[in-house]
Amino acid sequence: MTRTDKKVGYSPKGKLAAPAHDYTRETAASGVESALKILEGRWKLVILFHLFGGRVMRFSDLERAIPDVSQKMLIQQLRQLEADGIVHRTVYPQVPPKVEYRLTEWGQDLCPALDALLGWAAARPKA
CATH class of the missing domain: 1.10.10.10 (Winged helix-like DNA-binding domain superfamily/Winged helix DNA-binding domain)
Incomplete structure (x- = not known):
């Protein structure tokens, strides 16, 4: 399992699995913030x-x-x-x-x- 203080990798199964990304803490936080702004x-x-x-x-x-x-x-x-x-x-x-x-x-x-x-x-x- 990847530690969050290194890199956060998420590779879901199914049709969302195509673009595998390696996130840093900063890019993951920024991505989550962007997603939450859309859903707020x-x-x-x-x-x-x-x-x-x-x-x-x-x-x-x-x-x-x-x-x-x-x-x-x-x-x-x-x-x-x-x-x-x-x-x-x-x-x-x-x-x-x-x-x-x-x-x-x-x-x-x-x-x-x-x-x-x-x-x-x-x-x-x-x-």
Whole structure:
């Protein structure tokens, strides 16, 4: 196992394994910071979990699925996820307007990482 005070190497199995990187402490910290900036926002992870598995949802479906989020905040979070290339937005030219959201392939690649994070949180020792 690689020690973090030397180099941090991560070579996941599966389709993410293609680019193997050797990170230093500094580059790993910078990379994690960049990833967290993309995912920061109270509702982004909740939105992602609703869209995982290739699920396509209309805006109104997301509103119902996340009742505590305001319409304005949901719009902002979806726009940021779309701008970052995680969510794809499809607008159908009809009246009333129909807008659907789904994860991009890159967004879907977040599923194993967030699943591992959930497992880590669940394994927290009870105090």
